Amino acid sequence: GVRGVGKTTTARILARALNYEKPGVGGPTIHMDGLGVHCEAIMESRHVDVMEMDAASRTGIDDIREIIDSVRYLPVSARYKVYIIDEVHMLSKQAFNGLLKTLEEPPAHVKFIFATTEIRKVPVTVLSRCQRFDLRRLSVEELTGLLGSVAGKENVEAEDNALRLIARAADGSARDGLSLLDRAIAHAEGTVREADVRDMLGLADRARIFDLFDLLMKGDIAAALTELRAQYDVGADPAVVLSDLADLTHWLTRLKLVEGASEDVAMSETERRRGSEMAKSLPIRVLSRTWTMLLKGLAEVQGAARPIAAAEMVLVRLAYVADGPSPEELVEQMKGGGGPASAPSRASAPSSDGPRAQLRSVSSLRSEPRPSPVQAAPILMLSSIEDVVALLAKERNILLKHALEAGMRIVRFEQGRIEISPLQGTPSTIANELSEALSKATGQRWFVSVARGEAPAAPTLREQAQTREEAAKEEARADPLVKAALAVFPGAEIVDVRAPDLVLPAGEEVMPADPDDPGIDLDAMAADYDSREFDA
Structure with a gap:
């Protein structure tokens, strides 16, 4: 078990139960009514037949050899000789090996009780010779x-x-x-x-932790920094404040995912009510992002020369991205022509729309007004992966064009986002290179990601082109005119199938066919060809 849950105390109770002697009790028992003959001496760690050893300070084979040499002797006054070894995982490998034989075939009058906080460090050969009891944490x-x-x-x-x-x-x-x-x-x-x-x-008021968290989720940076400084001035440790914020984030996540988490007796009624309200308004992605940033920020604060300054910078980052839009939402905003708010508002102004409204005010603070408006460059829209290939060809980016055609499969394509599955041999940096090239050429941010696992993907563009070419050739072979031409020229092959450009100039019409014209008799041509002889 973990520290302080009663491992050594339980071992002494077991030693008492094994050696319990009282009028009317003739053997080991768990029903110890009052103190027995040996109980007081065992509880005070002065019984001659109950020996305690701290393996943290006595780790060597010589210490274990003393135990092995003494187990052969019978108990002096008690029923059993009991050896209690605390922090047994600290024993050396040689000490464990020396103890194995005694553990496998212990004398009838000897009992071993091991206590440890690191059960994984105890060799499996020792565990297999013991009964294991795990003491849980106290709630x-x-x-x-x-x-x-x-x-x-x-x-x-x-x-x-x-x-x-x-x-x-x-x-x-x-x-x-x-x-x-x-x-x-x-x-x-x-x-x-x-x-x-x-x-x-060094704790902050729990209610003030809720207030600080609420300010961060609303993006009210000035008020959040003021609240942190106020808690610091009354003695709160910045690292403890961030730790409390992380604990609150974890609890709010459990409120959203675990049924009955709101009945936590460790929280007061007011905390449970406020927590339930916060959990309803915050999505899981926001809580998960907040948790990650708080953990990283906590490490920064603990290693900083001025913890309060580091904590303030962590809160600034957290407030700006606490409820930032996801990449999918950014793409949707770009598709819908969304842009920054036209009228900036103060971050500290109260909001009736919750975190979203305050997020707009934070965004407005980021975009400082320009002296003169700058005309934004037009965004080039790409509606298909073929448009991307054409753009790369226009930009003379031959390497990326070749990689896109033959080196990857497309899992998903939409405006502003491409998900790819690179083939073996394709450079690992292809996603970043493609993202930078498209963002530069189109004037819009493109996200290119690599699919995880065996995601369903379309064939490569080159494979698709080959499939279309084969289908066109098969269709051509089935055409009567082509059949006749192949019959006229034995051994001929269809090399390519091209769509003719039949667009006429404006005002011109295609000459109508003459109904009296018999046309070309292909069968007669083939028969005439077979009847001729040609010199090689």
């Missing part, structure tokens, strides 16, 4: 009850919200929770209050 509700019980026994008054803050900070560890409670009692003056615990832990 916030369980820790709050434990801390309240301890505070009552110590005759200390404590507010429920203060105990809940300590339980949340303990992260499932009873020992950490008790240590924090001890500090809070020493820090307080008779009563453990919520405000005192926040000061001790």
Whole structure:
């Protein structure tokens, strides 16, 4: 189990149960009514037959050899000799190997109890010879009850919200929770209050974390920076503030995806109500993006010379992109002729439309007014992949044109976005090169992405052209006139099929056919050809 969940304490309880002796009890039992003969000495770690060893400080084969040499002797006074090895994963490989034989065939009077926080570091050969019990983390509700019980026994008054803050900070560890409670009692003056615990832990007011998150999602950067600075001035750690924002983001995501997440007892009624309202208005992509940026920003703050400055820059980035449009929405805006708002508004103005309205105000702040309007270059629209090939040919970009025709399959094509599946041998940079070339030639941002996995894709343009050519040749072979021509010239092959340009000048008409003209008798020509002899 994790730290502070009672591994060593449980091991001592097991040692008591194995060696429990009392009038009327003649063997190991889990029903220990009162202290037995050996209980007090075991609990105080002074029993001669119950030995505790810290593997973190005694890791070598020599320490294990002492245990192996002593297991042959019978217990002095108890029923079993019990060896409790704490942090057993710290033992060296040689120590584990030396212990294997004893674990496989232990004497009847010996019991081993191992405790570890890193079960994956224990060799599988050792695990296969043991019974495994996993101690789970304590929930916030369980820790709050434990801390309240301890505070009552110590005759200390404590507010429920203060105990809940300590339980949340303990992260499932009873020992950490008790240590924090001890500090809070020493820090307080008779009563453990919520405000005192926040000061001790460097936490910001939970309600103010909600306020800060709401300002960020609305894009109100000035108010968000003011709120962060106010929390910093009263003692909040910038790294802890970002960590709280990340925890809030995770909880809001669970509210959207997990049924019953709103019944979290670690949250107050007000927090649950505000969280539910926020979760309804924020899409998953925004929460996911916010989570990623907060995690990266937290690492920056922890390594910065001035954490508050780094935290402010993280909030600036977060506010600008918290609800930015997706690439698909940008393409739709370009198709619809959408552009920046014509009348910039202040970012701090209240909004009735939620995050979207405030996003427009942030966008308006980015585009500073120009002294003189600049005429935007016309955007070249490409409606098919063939148009892209023609554009590359016009731009004399032969390498990209060849790669587009023969080196990739098209998965999806739409204005402003192409999804490709490159063939083997195609350069890995082809997507970026194609995106830059199209963006430069059309005056519009083009997104070229590589499909993941086995995405369904159309044949390459060259394969499509070959298929059309073969189909045209087959159609030509079925034509009576072509059949006759092939019969006249044995061994002839159809090399190419071209569509004739029959567009006449304006005002001219095609000469009508003469009904009395018998035309050309192809069968007679073929028969006449067969009857002739030609010199080689």
